[in-house]
Amino acid sequence: MTRHVLVAVDDSAQSAEALEFACTEYPDATITGLHVLDPGDFYAVGGIEGTTMANYEEVQSHYEERAEEILQDARERAAEHDVEIDTDHVIGGISRSIVEYADDRDVDHIIIGSHGRMGASRILLGSVAETVARRSPVPVTIVR
Numbered sequence: 001m002t003r004h005v006l007v008a009v010d011d012s013a014q015s016a017e018a019l020e021f022a023c024t025e026y027p028d029a030t031i032t033g034l035h036v037l038d039p040g041d042f043y044a045v046g047g048i049e050g051t052t053m054a055n056y057e058e059v060q061s062h063y064e065e066r067a068e069e070i071l072q073d074a075r076e077r078a079a080e081h082d083v084e085i086d087t088d089h090v091i092g093g094i095s096r097s098i099v100e101y102a103d104d105r106d107v108d109h110i111i112i113g114s115h116g117r118m119g120a121s122r123i124l125l126g127s128v129a130e131t132v133a134r135r136s137p138v139p140v141t142i143v144r
Contacts, residue, residue, distance in 0.1 A: 006107040009033040014113025018143040023081035031085040033074040095131035
């Protein structure tokens with residue numbers, strides 16, 4: 001029996017589908033929506049060497065505010081299914097952070113969209129879901 005489900009959330013349609021799947025298939029489990037901030041995205045902003053470092057904290061703050069908006073949206077979407085979810089965000093490599101989070105917090109199942117819109121990872125569509133599925137210590141459902 002699945003007791004704790006981790007759903008990777010971002011602002012993509014696939015992420016919304018993954019959350020909906022979790023809410024409908026595991027309504028009695030603890031569901032945690034996790035958003036990962038890739039620090040590589042902080043450095044990518046600006047594009048001019050030197051200016052990025054000067055504004056690093058400001059850029060990170062902007063990304064953290066956006067993360068909270070995404071997580072608030074996830075809570076509201078879950079509420080539409082009469083499900084209350086926990087939410088969290090972490091900073092790190094996306095695939096690794098999802099797997100480590102699941103491992104560290106006794107997660108039974110990971111649900112992830114097939115193609116997210118998380119920073120530079122959007123170039124390699126599906127690479128995050130594939131990597132999570134290969135490295136996860138628990139079952140992974142990839143939602144299209």
